[in-house]
Structure formats: C-alpha cells, structure tokens
Amino acid sequence: MEWIYFVTCIAILITMVLAVVRGLAGPTIFDRVLAVNMFGTKTVLFIAVISFLTGRPDFLDLALAYALINFIGVFAVLLFFQSREVRRAAEAEREAGK
Amino acid sequence: MMTIVFSLFLLTMLVIVAVAILRTENLFTAVMLSGIFSLIMAANFFVLDAADVALTEAVIGAGISTVLFLGALALTAEYDRSPPVGTWVPLLTSSALGGVIIFATFQAPRLGDPSAIVHQHVAPWYLEKTPELIDVPNVVTAVLASFRGYDTLGEVFVVFTACIGVMALLGRVRPRRDSIKEGEFKKATDNLRHHLIPRVVGKMLVPFIVLFGLYVQFHGDFGPGGGFQAGALVAAGVILYSLVEGGVRGRELVPEWFSSVLVALGAFTYTSVGVASMLMGGRFLDYSVLAHDPVHGQHLGILVIEAGVGMTVAGVMITIFHAFSRRGIR
Numbered sequence: 001m002e003w004i005y006f007v008t009c010i011a012i013l014i015t016m017v018l019a020v021v022r023g024l025a026g027p028t029i030f031d032r033v034l035a036v037n038m039f040g041t042k043t044v045l046f047i048a049v050i051s052f053l054t055g056r057p058d059f060l061d062l063a064l065a066y067a068l069i070n071f072i073g074v075f076a077v078l079l080f081f082q083s084r085e086v087r088r089a090a091e092a093e094r095e096a097g098k
Numbered sequence: 099m100m101t102i103v104f105s106l107f108l109l110t111m112l113v114i115v116a117v118a119i120l121r122t123e124n125l126f127t128a129v130m131l132s133g134i135f136s137l138i139m140a141a142n143f144f145v146l147d148a149a150d151v152a153l154t155e156a157v158i159g160a161g162i163s164t165v166l167f168l169g170a171l172a173l174t175a176e177y178d179r180s181p182p183v184g185t186w187v188p189l190l191t192s193s194a195l196g197g198v199i200i201f202a203t204f205q206a207p208r209l210g211d212p213s214a215i216v217h218q219h220v221a222p223w224y225l226e227k228t229p230e231l232i233d234v235p236n237v238v239t240a241v242l243a244s245f246r247g248y249d250t251l252g253e254v255f256v257v258f259t260a261c262i263g264v265m266a267l268l269g270r271v272r273p274r275r276d277s278i279k280e281g282e283f284k285k286a287t288d289n290l291r292h293h294l295i296p297r298v299v300g301k302m303l304v305p306f307i308v309l310f311g312l313y314v315q316f317h318g319d320f321g322p323g324g325g326f327q328a329g330a331l332v333a334a335g336v337i338l339y340s341l342v343e344g345g346v347r348g349r350e351l352v353p354e355w356f357s358s359v360l361v362a363l364g365a366f367t368y369t370s371v372g373v374a375s376m377l378m379g380g381r382f383l384d385y386s387v388l389a390h391d392p393v394h395g396q397h398l399g400i401l402v403i404e405a406g407v408g409m410t411v412a413g414v415m416i417t418i419f420h421a422f423s424r425r426g427i428r
Contacts, residue, residue: 006100013107016138020111023134024118032130036137040160043137047144047152053100059149061321065314066140066156068307069334073133073164075300075341079290080126080168 005053012046033077040070101145102209108142123177129167136160149322150238153314157330162415165337169422231386232396234319242324243400247383250403251368254410258365261414268421289344300342307335315408319397325404329364329411336412337419345423357416364410368403375399 016039023035044066051059115138119131136159143152207214224241232240242250290296311331318324340348372383380387385399 009104013104017111020115020134023131024114026127029124029126029130032127036130036133039134039137043141043156043160046141050104050144054147058321059144061314061323062144062149062153062156065153065310065327065331066160068303068310069157069161069331072161072334072338072341075290075296075338076165076168077130078293078296079341080172082290083172 002053005049008049009046009053012042012049016042016046033074037070037074040066040073044070104145105142105209108138108145112138112142125171125174125176129164129171132167133160133164136163150236150242150324150327153322153327154330157327157334161334162330162337162419165341166418166422169419169425173422173425231393232400233393234397234400236319236321238322239318239324239400239404243403244385244396247372247385247403250407251372251383254365254368254407257410257414258361261361261417264418265421268418268425289347290342291344297342300338304335304339307338308332311335315404316401318404319400325407326411328404329408329413330415332408333412333415333419336416340419340423345420348423349420352416352420354417354420357413357420360409360413361417362413364406364408364413367406367409371399371402371406 019035019039019042023032023039026032044063047066048060048063051057051063112135115131115135119128119135122128122131136155140152140155140159143149143155207216211217224245225237228234228237228240232244234240290300308331311328311334314323314331315325315328318328336348336352339351371385371388375384375387376382378387383399383403386392386395388395388398
C-alpha cells in the first residue's frame, strides 16, 4: 500500500507546480489569488498524504491548521480590493468636484 | 530517498518563486507569491520532519503575514519604484557569496547522517534524558521550554521588542480623514458584512480556530504545537473576526489596551516563573523545584511558560493588526 501514497504525493507535487505556473504567469491578479488558494489546498493534501506515508497520522493536526488558516488571506484580499475600489471612486469624485 | 526527492522538488519551486518575487514590480503580485513561498517552505519543513516549525510557518507565513502585507500595501503605492542601481555589483557579490556557501556544503554532513556533529553533541542527551527528567512525549517541547528555556525567554523578548518597534512606527497616529467621511468609509470598506457567504462562513469558523488554538496550546507536550503556534492561531481567529465584521468591531472584541497588556503580561509570566523557581531554591527557570516531585514541577513550569509565550504572541499579532486596520481608514 505504501507505493500508492508515494504516487499520490508525486501527483500532488505536479499539481503544485501547475499552481505555481499559474501564479507566475498571471496574467490578471485574480489568477494569482486563485493560484495561492489552490496551492494552499494542495499543501493541506500533501501534508495529509505524507503523514500517512511516514506512518504518523497524528500529524493530521497540521493539515487541519492549514485548512483553517488558508482562507484568512483570501478574506484579506477581498477586503483590500473592496476598500481600494471605494477609495479610488472617492478620489475620482473629489477630483471632479475641484 | 523519498525525502530527498520531495525536498528537491519543493526547493526548486522555492527558488523559482523567490526569483519571481524579486523580479515583479506589482507589489500585490509579490504578496501573493510570498504566500506561495511560505506554503512551499512549510511543506518542506514537514517533509524534513519538523512538524512544530511547519505549523508555525503555516499559521504565521501563510495566514497572518499575508493579512499584514496587504494592510501595509493599502497604505502605500501598488507598484515598486526601486531606485535605478547597477545590477552588476550586487549580482557579483551575491554570486560570490552563493559560491562560497555551495563550496562549504561539500564539507557539510549529508542529510540525515547520524554521525553528523549536530547529532553527536547534546541531542542524544536530550533524547535519552527527556523521558526521565521531563516526561513529555514531544521532545521538541521539552528542549524548547525546559532545557533551552533561556533561549525561548530571549525569543519572547525579541517578539516583545519587535511589537514595540512596530507600534512606534504605526501606533498613536490620528487617521487622515480629509478625503472621505469616516462613517461612510467604514460602512463601505472596513468590513465584509454585506457579503453573505464570507460573513456566514467566516463567523462560523472563528470559534473553531480559537478552539484549535487552545488545543495546540495545551496539547503541545504531546504533539506538534505549543505557545507560539497557539498564540498565532488565536490571533488568526480574532483577525478573521475583524476582517469580516470590520476593524471597529474587532477593536470592541479585543480592545487595544487589552492586547497591549497581553503582550507585556506574557513576557512577565515567563520571567516570573524563572524568579519563582529562584525563590524556591532552584536556579533561574529550573522548574524542578516548583512542585514536590521534580517531574511534576517540570510539567507545571512548561505549562505556565507556554501560556506566557502564547499570550505574548497572540497579543503582538492582534496589536499589530489593529494598528494597521486603524491606519487603513484614511
């Protein structure tokens, strides 16, 4: 059964490479946000599979922490864009008012 | 063999991403790529069996630092305008330095070599004596909290000092309100309350993140984790709440005075354990004298100092986040 974990790890690593390629190539920022999110998900899976491969399933704690933490960054991105939009709109309005 | 394959794979990706971070001019892209960077790093730590470090990297690198970077980015321009400098001198310097380091690795022991110096020095003693002297399953916790308690005390004070430094830069500044009316701005941009799905999911997960943080705090003797990771996790829960509900409500949940007090209180707790052990006839941070049974004293000491570490780390993260979110209103 060991080898199936190994093969899964390799497959996840290849998926990680694809996510990195998308993150590097872009072209829009949303591609990069998605790449980071996908990479985080793959890290959760990678750690889960590795912990079974090395025979220590108690390290699933870590995968759990990753899964919980992963989307906080995405929330921050959402908030960042939202406040930037409003700020730009307000600045444009002020420019027009002058 | 397996470790080497995975590590090579991950480290190659790490180098590529690091170069890309340096080359990009869009700072937002750099923030996103640095998120990927720390996830790769954390996976690599895990492959190398450093579960405690991987947990720290996951929480701080991938979670909180992205939030803080974006908070900083909201205060600055979006594009990097580096001053034009010659590229040849830095390139030559760093290539030479890299060459020296690579040359030095030929002398270094191989990965996982049991006869390496680092495995011959004090590590065998720690592994042999931990069950007898401290009796916790996670040797990392024993080394970090008891054998090397001085180092960890130093780390706590480093974090404490860093917080004071950041607050000296960011804190106590009235936000600029010349362009937008503050109430209007807060309503529109300070929170995600009118986005239904993020709001519901985010608020639902906050208690679980805090609960998991407490689990990591008190389970650190047995599994990966401890005060540093737990403090960061609890802070991540508070930060998530502040992102969803807005900075104002976040500051109502954990007021700024409270998080500042927490920073100092954690460092104070740690130090007072050391002083208490001195008063009870032992040496500074020698927990064995804290109870009748030396092993029980060690358990007690580790529990209290881990709580101190957790308080300081959580306080520092929350204080810095509040400082950013307060500055963000402008």
